[in-house]
Structure formats: C-alpha cells, structure tokens
Amino acid sequence: MRVFSPETRVILSEEFRRQIHRRSWQLLTLLVPSVLVLALVVVPWVSNAVSNDASPNQLNRIGYVDDADVILALAIPDGPVEFAENQAGARALLNDEVDAVFVLPSNYLETGSVLWMRSDSGFFSDDSLGSVFTEFLTNELIAGLVEPDLLDRVVRPAQFTIFEVADDGTISEEPPDAQQAGEFFVPFIFAILLMMAIFTGSGSLLQSVADEKENRMIEMIITSATPLSIMAGKVFALGAAGLIQVTIWVGSAALLGPLIIDQIPNAGELSIGLDLLAIVLLMFIAGYFLFAVIMAGMGAATTSVREASQISAIVTVPAVVPVWFSSLLVSQPDGTIARVLSFVPFTAPTTILIRLSAGNVSALEVAGSLLVVVASGFALLWVSARIFRAGLLLYGQRMSLRNMWTALRQAD
Amino acid sequence: MTSYDDVLEIDGLNKTFGDRVVVNDISFQVRRGEIFGFLGPNGSGKTTTIRMALGIIKQDSGTVRMLGQTPDRALLKRVGYLPEDRGLLRKVKVMDILRYLGRLKGLSSSDAEDRGTELLHRVGLYAHRYKKVEGLSRGMTQLVQFVSSILHEPELIILDEPFAGLDPLNVQLMKQMLFEQRDRGATIMFSTHIMSDVEELCERVALVADSHLLLYGSIDEIKRDRGASTVRVTAPSMPESLRTGRTTAENGVMEFNIGEELKSEIILRAFLDAGIPVERFELLLPTMNDVFIEEVTRARILA
Incomplete structure (x- = not known):
C-alpha cells in the first residue's frame, strides 16, 4: 500500500489549505513574531528607564555616620555624604538627598555591625547600595596599609574565566552568558511551543477525522482513496502546516532577535549554534508528526467528535509529562529518568528539547530518540489506517473485541 | 474499453452481522443507460448491499462486477455515490x-x-x-x-435514498437532473421506498425485504404478471349490488378492487343487469405501491 499516492497529495493539499485558514493556527503562528516585535519596542524603553533610574555615581547617593571614626574619605571627591548624627541622616533620606544612610557605631571595629537606614523597604528594595558601601568601606579601611597598585586586587581579587571539561576530555572555554541564555531558552521555548502546537494543531486533525466519520462524508472519500492515503494526507498536511509555523518562528527570531539583543546594554552577542538549531527543529517536527498520527488514530477509533475530543485530552498528557519532570531534567540531563523519557516515543520530543536546554545531549542519543519518534510515527500511521478501515467495516455491528479483531484482520 | 451491457452485476451477495443475516443471496444487474430502482422497506438490506457493491464493507460471499470489471479504487473513480x-x-x-x-x-x-x-x-x-x-x-x-x-x-451513479428529506421542488429538480445524467449516457441506480418516485423514474427494479430479493425485473412485466387489480368504470350511477367497502366513486368514475370474490366479469354483469349504461370500463394494473405492500406483507407473513 502506498503512503504517497496521488490521493495522498490531494488530501494533503486540501487539508493543508484548511489548516492554514484556521484562526487558531494563524494566531499561534503570529504569536512569536508578535512577541518579538513587542520586545523590540519594549526592550529599549525598559533599558532607558533602567539606565535613567540608575545613578552614574551611586556613591553620592549614600550617606554615613562614622561614630567609629574609621572613614577618612579623602580619596573620593564626589563620594558619600557624611552626617554628624543619625537624625541628620534620616532627614536627608526623607528629603531624597540620599538613598541610604549607613551608621558605623563606635564599636564597629570590634563587631563589624553597621546600621542601614533607607526610606523604601520590603522584598523589592534595591540592595545594591550595600555592596557599593561595602566596597567604599573596604577602600577606606585598607587605605594607607596596601600599595595603591594592589588596592584594586584586594577589593576584587578574582576575575574568573571558566573552562568546561567534557566527557571526552576536551577542555573548552565556557560560552558567554548571552550564548548560554540562548542555548537554554531556545530549546525550552520550543518544548513549550511544541506542546501548544500539539494541543491546537493535532486537536484539529482529530476533529477533522472524527468529523468526516461522524457525518458519513468518509463514505464518499473511501471510494476514492485508501485509508492509509487518507490518514497520511491528513497527517502530512498538519506536518507541513507545522513546518511553516516553525519556519516563521525561527525566521522572525533570527531576524529580530539580534536587534532586540542590541538594545540591551552589556548583553553581549547572542549566538546559537546551527547544530543545536537543527536538532531543535528536527525534534519539533518529529514530535509534531507523532502526535498528529496519534490524534488521527484517535479520530479513527472513536465514533463521534465529542468522544474524540474527550479522549484527545488524555492522549496529549504524555507530551506534558516531561514538563512535570522539567526541574529534574534540567538538573540531571543525563540521569536515568531523562534517558528513559528520551526513548519513550510519546515523551521523547519534549524531553530531548528540555534536556538540550540544560546542556549537551550526545548526538547518538538525539539520533536514537529521533529514530524512535519517527519510526513510531510511521508504525502508528499504519495502525491508524487499519483502525480507520476496521471502523468502516464494522458498520451496523456491535463494537466487541472479537468484531474489532476480525475487522482489523480484514482491513486493507 | 471493455464491452459490457451490465454496468453493475451483483451475484449471490451474502452478509451477516453477528448472528443477524442482513443480505441473503441477492443477485441483480443494472443495465447500461437505465435508471434502476432498488426498493425495499427500512432495514431490508439495501444500504448494506450498496456498501458492499462499492467495497466500503466486505461481503461474506458473492461477487460484484462494475463497468465490466471487479471494482477497485481506480474503477470507483468512474462511479458517483451519494450515501x-x-x-x-x-x-x-x-x-x-x-x-x-x-x-x-x-x-x-x-x-x-x-x-x-x-x-x-x-x-x-x-x-x-x-x-x-x-x-x-x-x-x-x-x-x-x-x-x-x-x-x-461518472459512468455509474449510485444514490442511496436521494430524495429523503428534500422538499417537493428540490425532489423535482433532482429528478430532472437524473434524467439529464441518463441522457448524457450515465447509468443510475437509486434506493428508495417511495414508489411514486420509482414509477416516475425507473424502467426496472429490484425489491428486497428482510434481506431477501423478492422481485426483480421491468416494472411493466412485474405489473402484468400480477394482472389487473382494479376496475375503473365511468357510469352515471352504481348498481346496489356493488356498494361494498372496496369501492370508491367520484364524479361518475368508480373504482373496484378486484379479487377472488369480486371479479371484473361480475362487475360488468352488475351494471348490465341494473340497466345502467357504461361509458368506459378499464382494467387497471397494480401500482408499484400495491406491489410493494403486497410483496413485503406476504414475505413477512411467510418469514
């Protein structure tokens, strides 16, 4: 029996046309570019707001009361403001002349205790002034005791460059933060998008199969096309729609992503390896294909749209299971659970995408997982077609296991 | 192109669903260029027979030939089907x-x-x-x-209860279109239990009931085989001896259902004996509705 028959191509093109005219497909497809365009507008605005809020010299927004008499403040011209006593500091705080006042009590040198007065408090308060004052205080305490050349090293003794030793022993410099962020977020976002696409796209496929069966239009179609052609046409149409969807997402991200990154100060350069991108795309398409086949099979096995919709909710659960384990998959991407879920067809696509976000997954594992997903997809496509045919053969008969088995054997 | 006279040949089709016999040894042929009526009450096996003919479901035994060949999907592209x-x-x-x-x-x-x-x-x-x-x-x-x-x-059009649910205007439109399809050379087979449609459209029919084929042939032959069932008399009045329950009369036209007790000769004799002049005396063949009711009722009594 041929999967790519002329009828498959007809069903593929007609179903594809219907898919891309669906409102939910169009909205989901435009979601990513829309978010990116929004980010392009919002990010510079937020960056400006943040940079405006942040004073270029936070030191002059700090006040102190030095009852311990340890601060000379000779070296810094535009430095912190000294207050004679606590009340004066508090008044300056209320008048917004400073953002924080640090009080060094007379026994500071013995206890290290410092009082910190500020006008805003709570979970979202800015604690960065504490670090600024600490650095200032360190400088004051060691001034004169250390050579000026060494002063910076005493305050900031280590600037780390991190190297990663891989399983095969190769040592390489860890990529910059922006790249790591890209490598984490791209697969993770695709895992989430895969689930969204499964819920919307393949749900519509289930609806389409069940709808044609329920309203008997299938009787007209089945006289022109084999069950396998019908199933394959529908599944590949959904796959094609998914491919276009993901191409638009990736294309818009490639186009707009660098522009957005440019708007973020000190963001570095966002770069994502092409090999990672290729794996993510392949896994996405394979997962999409597998769940489309499962949905088509469910549509074939049920007798009404309502019944099919209820069952679809159960069938999509495996796609979500890896998300439940996401913290485990991220913390132990090479753990037993991660490896097992990578080779169970229904959980493999999402698992691999989440694992990729947490670190490298060996090429062999990715290839094996892909093979499992694609092979399962084609096997289930064949099974779905037989179930579909058996459902038609069982017209007017009771749906007993014996009847179903007989019909499955007769189905061709 | 293969030469054939029968566009559809159904030969000894059987189908059971579990223990229930749905189609029992049904055979008939649909000839090229005709409009063929496939008649039967609800649940008689018409739709199952059609589905087997089209390969939608499989027969337990029997054969189907269509357009001179064993049907496959390529051949079915030359067939039109309304489920x-x-x-x-x-x-x-x-x-x-x-x-x-x-x-x-x-x-x-x-x-x-x-x-x-x-x-x-x-x-x-x-x-x-x-x-x-x-x-x-x-x-x-x-x-x-x-x-x-x-x-x-398509060369063959198979319609399963095509007029069900349509208003009279659309029924008329569809009938006209069926004649047009036949005139362009298509062969048409349709199932129905509405006998007026059959009389209007078909030349030949097959009647099934309770999974069996009861009648098969041309409508004229079927009616002639049964003989006259009604006598229609045009006369100014009705003899007293014929005023029975099996009589209708309107504007001087009377109809008598004939049977074992009331034969056509008795009716004519009654008019002559009563001295009533007879303008017209017609022997009417049964309608397909009469045939349908009689045959299906008899089959159910014998079953």
Whole structure:
C-alpha cells in the first residue's frame, strides 16, 4: 500500500489549505513574531528607564555616620555624604538627598555591625547600595596599609574565566552568558511551543477525522482513496502546516532577535549554534508528526467528535509529562529518568528539547530518540489506517473485541 | 474499453452481522443507460448491499462486477455515490468541498471548480458557493452532496435514498437532473421506498425485504404478471349490488378492487343487469405501491 499516492497529495493539499485558514493556527503562528516585535519596542524603553533610574555615581547617593571614626574619605571627591548624627541622616533620606544612610557605631571595629537606614523597604528594595558601601568601606579601611597598585586586587581579587571539561576530555572555554541564555531558552521555548502546537494543531486533525466519520462524508472519500492515503494526507498536511509555523518562528527570531539583543546594554552577542538549531527543529517536527498520527488514530477509533475530543485530552498528557519532570531534567540531563523519557516515543520530543536546554545531549542519543519518534510515527500511521478501515467495516455491528479483531484482520 | 451491457452485476451477495443475516443471496444487474430502482422497506438490506457493491464493507460471499470489471479504487473513480447518511464538513466552504471531492475523483482543481460552479448554478446554490456548510439548510447541504456525486461525470451513479428529506421542488429538480445524467449516457441506480418516485423514474427494479430479493425485473412485466387489480368504470350511477367497502366513486368514475370474490366479469354483469349504461370500463394494473405492500406483507407473513 502506498503512503504517497496521488490521493495522498490531494488530501494533503486540501487539508493543508484548511489548516492554514484556521484562526487558531494563524494566531499561534503570529504569536512569536508578535512577541518579538513587542520586545523590540519594549526592550529599549525598559533599558532607558533602567539606565535613567540608575545613578552614574551611586556613591553620592549614600550617606554615613562614622561614630567609629574609621572613614577618612579623602580619596573620593564626589563620594558619600557624611552626617554628624543619625537624625541628620534620616532627614536627608526623607528629603531624597540620599538613598541610604549607613551608621558605623563606635564599636564597629570590634563587631563589624553597621546600621542601614533607607526610606523604601520590603522584598523589592534595591540592595545594591550595600555592596557599593561595602566596597567604599573596604577602600577606606585598607587605605594607607596596601600599595595603591594592589588596592584594586584586594577589593576584587578574582576575575574568573571558566573552562568546561567534557566527557571526552576536551577542555573548552565556557560560552558567554548571552550564548548560554540562548542555548537554554531556545530549546525550552520550543518544548513549550511544541506542546501548544500539539494541543491546537493535532486537536484539529482529530476533529477533522472524527468529523468526516461522524457525518458519513468518509463514505464518499473511501471510494476514492485508501485509508492509509487518507490518514497520511491528513497527517502530512498538519506536518507541513507545522513546518511553516516553525519556519516563521525561527525566521522572525533570527531576524529580530539580534536587534532586540542590541538594545540591551552589556548583553553581549547572542549566538546559537546551527547544530543545536537543527536538532531543535528536527525534534519539533518529529514530535509534531507523532502526535498528529496519534490524534488521527484517535479520530479513527472513536465514533463521534465529542468522544474524540474527550479522549484527545488524555492522549496529549504524555507530551506534558516531561514538563512535570522539567526541574529534574534540567538538573540531571543525563540521569536515568531523562534517558528513559528520551526513548519513550510519546515523551521523547519534549524531553530531548528540555534536556538540550540544560546542556549537551550526545548526538547518538538525539539520533536514537529521533529514530524512535519517527519510526513510531510511521508504525502508528499504519495502525491508524487499519483502525480507520476496521471502523468502516464494522458498520451496523456491535463494537466487541472479537468484531474489532476480525475487522482489523480484514482491513486493507 | 471493455464491452459490457451490465454496468453493475451483483451475484449471490451474502452478509451477516453477528448472528443477524442482513443480505441473503441477492443477485441483480443494472443495465447500461437505465435508471434502476432498488426498493425495499427500512432495514431490508439495501444500504448494506450498496456498501458492499462499492467495497466500503466486505461481503461474506458473492461477487460484484462494475463497468465490466471487479471494482477497485481506480474503477470507483468512474462511479458517483451519494450515501444514505448525509453530511459534509460543517466548517468548510461549499466550493472547497466540491474541489476536494472532485480532485479525489481525478479532476484537476480548476476543472472541479468549473464543474462545481456550473452545477451549483443548476441547483440554485451558486450564491452560496463560498459559504460554510454550517450556514446551509439541510436540503441545501443534500443538494451540494448530490452535486459532489455527479461532479466528475461518472459512468455509474449510485444514490442511496436521494430524495429523503428534500422538499417537493428540490425532489423535482433532482429528478430532472437524473434524467439529464441518463441522457448524457450515465447509468443510475437509486434506493428508495417511495414508489411514486420509482414509477416516475425507473424502467426496472429490484425489491428486497428482510434481506431477501423478492422481485426483480421491468416494472411493466412485474405489473402484468400480477394482472389487473382494479376496475375503473365511468357510469352515471352504481348498481346496489356493488356498494361494498372496496369501492370508491367520484364524479361518475368508480373504482373496484378486484379479487377472488369480486371479479371484473361480475362487475360488468352488475351494471348490465341494473340497466345502467357504461361509458368506459378499464382494467387497471397494480401500482408499484400495491406491489410493494403486497410483496413485503406476504414475505413477512411467510418469514
């Protein structure tokens, strides 16, 4: 029996046309570019707001009361403001002349205790002034005791460059933060998008199969096309729609992503390896294909749209299971659970995408997982077609296991 | 092209669902260029026979030949089919459905759309061509489905209860279109239990009831074999001796159902004996409705 028959191509093109005219497909497809365009507008605005809020010299927004008499403040011209006593500091705080006042009590040198007065408090308060004052205080305490050349090293003794030793022993410099962020977020976002696409796209496929069966239009179609052609046409149409969807997402991200990154100060350069991108795309398409086949099979096995919709909710659960384990998959991407879920067809696509976000997954594992997903997809496509045919053969008969088995054997 | 006179040959078809016999040794042929009636009460096995003929379900035994060959999907592209259970994808536009089904039958997109446009004009639904099916009435949907079954100009058209659910105007329209299809050379077989449609459209029929074939042949032969069932007399009045329950009279035209006790000679003798002048005396053959009721009732009594 041929999967790519002329009828498959007809069903593929007609179903594809219907898919891309669906409102939910169009909205989901435009979601990513829309978010990116929004980010392009919002990010510079937020960056400006943040940079405006942040004073270029936070030191002059700090006040102190030095009852311990340890601060000379000779070296810094535009430095912190000294207050004679606590009340004066508090008044300056209320008048917004400073953002924080640090009080060094007379026994500071013995206890290290410092009082910190500020006008805003709570979970979202800015604690960065504490670090600024600490650095200032360190400088004051060691001034004169250390050579000026060494002063910076005493305050900031280590600037780390991190190297990663891989399983095969190769040592390489860890990529910059922006790249790591890209490598984490791209697969993770695709895992989430895969689930969204499964819920919307393949749900519509289930609806389409069940709808044609329920309203008997299938009787007209089945006289022109084999069950396998019908199933394959529908599944590949959904796959094609998914491919276009993901191409638009990736294309818009490639186009707009660098522009957005440019708007973020000190963001570095966002770069994502092409090999990672290729794996993510392949896994996405394979997962999409597998769940489309499962949905088509469910549509074939049920007798009404309502019944099919209820069952679809159960069938999509495996796609979500890896998300439940996401913290485990991220913390132990090479753990037993991660490896097992990578080779169970229904959980493999999402698992691999989440694992990729947490670190490298060996090429062999990715290839094996892909093979499992694609092979399962084609096997289930064949099974779905037989179930579909058996459902038609069982017209007017009771749906007993014996009847179903007989019909499955007769189905061709 | 293979030479054949019978476009559809059904030979000894049998089908059981579990313990229930649904089709029992049914055989008949549909000849090239005719409109053939496949008659029977509800649940008699008509739809199952049609589905087996089209390969939708498999027969337990028996054979089907179509257009001179054992049917396969390539051959079925030359067949048009309107199923009994109607329905189209509700969220899809009329023209999209016609193009889809037309293409599956081997038409190109443009040919399917051109033929669809032409036929939608014919059935008065051209203005609805870009509407979704859910926006159409049931009758309109049925017409669209009928259009889809003849879109590719099939050689054999099989219609399962095509007039069910249609209003009289649309029934008339569909009948006209069936005659047009026959005139272009198509062979048509349709199932029904409405005998007036059969008398109007068909030359030959097969009657099934309770899974058995009861009658098969031309309507004229079937009626002639049964002989006259009614005597129609045009006369100014009715003899007293004939005023029975099996009589109707209107404007001087009387009809008498004849049988074992009341024969045509007795009726004529009664008029002559009563001195009533007879203007017209006709022996009427039974209608197909009479034949249907008589045959199905007899079969059920014997069963």
